[in-house]
Amino acid sequence: MSAKVWLVGAGPGDPELLTLKAVRALNEADVVLVDDLVNEAVLVHCPQARIIAVGKRGGCRSTPQAFIHRLMLRYARQGKCVVRLKGGDPCIFGRGGEEARWLREREIEVELVNGITAGLAGATQCDIPLTLRGVARGVTLVTAHTQDDSELNWRALAQSGTTLVIYMGVAKLSEIREQLLAGGMTADTPVAMIENASLPHQRECRSNLTAMQEDAHNFQLKSPAILVIGAVAAYDNAKRSQPAAATEERWNANLA
Numbered sequence: 001m002s003a004k005v006w007l008v009g010a011g012p013g014d015p016e017l018l019t020l021k022a023v024r025a026l027n028e029a030d031v032v033l034v035d036d037l038v039n040e041a042v043l044v045h046c047p048q049a050r051i052i053a054v055g056k057r058g059g060c061r062s063t064p065q066a067f068i069h070r071l072m073l074r075y076a077r078q079g080k081c082v083v084r085l086k087g088g089d090p091c092i093f094g095r096g097g098e099e100a101r102w103l104r105e106r107e108i109e110v111e112l113v114n115g116i117t118a119g120l121a122g123a124t125q126c127d128i129p130l131t132l133r134g135v136a137r138g139v140t141l142v143t144a145h146t147q148d149d150s151e152l153n154w155r156a157l158a159q160s161g162t163t164l165v166i167y168m169g170v171a172k173l174s175e176i177r178e179q180l181l182a183g184g185m186t187a188d189t190p191v192a193m194i195e196n197a198s199l200p201h202q203r204e205c206r207s208n209l210t211a212m213q214e215d216a217h218n219f220q221l222k223s224p225a226i227l228v229i230g231a232v233a234a235y236d237n238a239k240r241s242q243p244a245a246a247t248e249e250r251w252n253a254n255l256a
């Protein structure tokens with residue numbers, strides 16, 4: 001049997017946002033290595049597979065990446081169909097690129113399967129169009145969290161005219177705010193902070209660049225959450241539920 005590893009995106013949480021291709025891969029899998037932030041509900045599609053949790057929530061306090069690499073390699077070389085299941089999309093802050101390269105260097109066939117990334121899902125769940133004619137000409141996905149000391153070009157981001165979607169930003173709100181203000185982004189730029197996007201316990205907090213840190217604190221914003229920064233973050237559908245009390249006043253001011 002040919003050795004093969006599927007690197008599969010499980011989407012943001014809502015099991016209905018899984019792709020048909022992901023379902024097929026899960027169905028064929030002998031072994032599924034499940035990452036953090038994957039909703040367990042999607043595992044109904046692989047009842048016969050051995051499930052190995054390799055994320056913090058699986059009980060192992062953050063499985064080392066090298067160990068995950070070796071596990072995938074070992075099972076693939078045994079001829080097993082291996083699925084590496086990741087939250088969102090495997091190649092958006094998901095190490096899909098690294099893992100694919102590492103496996104291919106060892107002659108393992110790899111197939112990547114898209115998932116809906118949390119940033120896109122979170123915005124859509126809140127009726128925020130990430131691009132909008134005349135308002136946002138593009139969208140930039142960015143993480144505030146780097147492993148090395150490399151600096152983001154905040155000025156370029158602040159002035160890009162695109163909607164910013166920031167991953168892993170909850171612990172970095174102060175830095176994000178300071179840097180974007182320093183980079184020339186206007187203080188009243190709308191911000192939406194979306195926690196647990198697409199899950200039943202999803203919460204959203206609307207704010208603006210100046211107030212985002214204080215509002216997030218009052219809202220007790222927790223990870224996983226994404227930040228949407230830009231004019232489109234003030235969009236909403238009037239039918240939707242009221243914004244959180246902490247930001248209600250400011251939100252009304254935004255609408256006025």
Ligand code: SAH
Pocket residue numbers: 012013037086087088089090091092093094116117118119122166167168169194195196197198199223224225226
């Ligand atoms: N590959 C994933 C991202 C992994 S990085 C994807 O494409 O979505 C982990 C970060 O993703 C979290 O810190 C958070 O910023 C974001 N995230 C993942 N799932 C989320 C969810 N359901 N709601 C909000 N943010 C989420």
